[in-house]
Every structure is written in structure tokens, then in C-alpha cells.
């Protein structure tokens with residue numbers, strides 16, 4: 001079982017080693033740990049170094065952390081170059097993206113950071129994980145501008161991109177699919193007030209679907225929590241809740257859990273692992 005997106009380096013996760021043991025015990029075989037700023041990339045790298053069979057490191061500048069001191073670009077390139085030298089994993093980029101949900105956002109800084117990370121994804125043919133919140137028009141415009149400038153067929157990279165915790169509309173799916181998008185489902189969308197998102201996932205092609213916890217964020221509703229976890233800031237999402245998210249998503253899509261597992265395993269390997277030709 002694979003988790004396409006989480007933040008094991010988050011300081012709210014205490015006892016990381018015991019959490020990782022629970023993850024393994026619950027059947028998780030691979031997860032992608034996303035850095036969000038230069039301040040957490042080293043922690044991500046060390047986690048992956050200690051658990052190379054489980055953790056795929058991903059390095060990115062989250063839109064909430066823009067603008068950032070200019071040397072982040074060189075530093076990010078260094079982390080990706082190091083990842084690229086490892087035998088089993090690809091250099092992964094993310095979490096990056098565009099966000100108009102936060103207050104006082106800096107559009108220019110977000111756009112600059114996002115474009116730089118898309119450029120790196122092309123250069124390394126890297127899996128890139130994208131966060132888009134209240135910014136779908138802006139995102140599509142950015143991709144179209146890039147397509148015009150590069151004159152390429154694909155809007156981003158040959159490998160495509162992952163829209164993590166997809167929250168866009170059903171209508172956008174065809175354009176995003178042809179641009180190379182994968183879509184990951186987070187347990188938070190099992191909340192009753194997120195019924196629209198769950199409905200949207202019924203329209204996503206099965207060969208573009210992934211599942212994530214986004215732990216310690218995106219807490220699922222009580223019925224989908226197998227591993228309650230408290231931090232000083234209240235309840236947080238335990239990464240081992242993943243298995244419940246698979247179960248609930250399979251039910252919602254009218255698939256057997258085994259069938260969903262098989263699709264996700266294949267998609268995860270196509271997008272994130274080195275065996276793609």
C-alpha cells in the first residue's frame with residue numbers, strides 16, 4: 001500500500017520511529033515525504049536515508065513559504081542532484097504550487113517559485129507534486145503560458161504531475177488528464193461536507209488515481225480513523241490511517257479494495273519509481 005503525499009518531517013509528529021513502525025505494520029510499503037521549505041529538506045533527506053525501502057524524499061518550496069531567500073533555488077537543485085544519484089528513486093519535486101486561499105499571498109513570488117520548480121521537473125524528468133487551492137484558473141493559465149513558450153505538446157513534463165488532494169471541479173478533469181495529471185485522494189474528502197469532492201473522484205480515470213494521507217494534516221472523519229493520534233495542538237492525522245482511506249474510497253467508487261489496491265500500486269510505480277521507460 002502506498003501513500004502518495006505526507007509530511008513525516010512535520011514537528012507535530014513526535015516519536016517518528018514508532019509511527020514508522022505502525023505504518024509498516026499496517027501494510028504501507030512506500031510513501032512520498034514532501035518537504036515544504038529549505039528548513040525541512042534536510043530532515044526529509046535524513047528520514048529517507050534511514051528508511052530507504054519505505055520513504056521517497058520529495059523536495060519543494062510550498063506556496064505558503066514564498067517569497068523565500070533567493071539561495072533556495074540552488075539548494076533545491078543540490079538536493080535533487082543528490083536524489084538523482086541514488087539507485088532506486090527518482091528526484092522528486094514538491095510540495096509546490098499556487099494558493100489564493102491564504103491571506104496576503106504574493107502572486108509574483110508564488111508564480112516565480114512554481115515556474116522554477118516546473119522547469120526543474122522538466123530538466124530532471126521528475127515526478128512533481130502540486131498544491132492548488134482557489135487557484136485553478138491561475139494554474140491553467142500558467143501551464144498554457146509554458147506550453148506556448150516551450151512549444152511542447154505536454155503542458156509540463158513527459159512524466160506528468162500529481163495534483164495532491166485534488167479539490168478542483170469535475171469539469172476540469174479532461175483538460176488536466178490530457179496535460180498529464182495524476183490526482184490523489186486524501187481522507188479529509190471523506191468528511192460529509194466534502195461530498196462534492198468524493199463525487200468528483202468518480203470521474204477520474206482509474207489509471208490516474210493515487211491515494212494520500214497528507215499526514216499530519218487532512219484528518220479524516222472519525223469513522224475512517226484507525227490510529228487516533230494526539231499532539232500538543234490537538235488531534236492530527238496518523239499516517240497509518242491510510243488503509244481506512246483505501247477502504248472507504250474503494251466503497252465510494254464501487255470497487256473491491258483489492259482492485260483499488262492493484263490500480264494504485266501500478267499508478268504509483270508508473271509515476272514515482274525509476275522503472276518507467
Ligand SMILES: [Zn+2]
Pocket residue numbers: 005006007034095214
Ligand atoms: Zn501536503
